[in-house]
Amino acid sequence: MSVNITNRIAKPANREAILQIDRLNLQIEWPILQIEGEILQMEQSNTADAAGLIENNTFKKID
Structure with missing residues (x-):
């Protein structure tokens, strides 16, 4: 939102x-930001879990 700063100051x-x-x-906005932060943490956790499973060879390639 664009507001003329002169009007903001001049008129109480x-x-x-x-x-x-x-x-x-x-x-x-604050609750929305909190929810977005929680979603980001879940996504990062899921990515880390998937990387751990791949690294530990939990997923085996089937030929």
Whole structure:
């Protein structure tokens, strides 16, 4: 969102409204970021598990 910084500073009502919107955006975005972080950890864990299985020859090539 692009906001004219002059209007943010010059008009206290606008500044307060923008700060309120920023706070609401953070309330929405923070849980999403936490979920994305958990998904990334699961993906990394699954990749590490698969690499470990391959390294330990758990998967055998069948000719």
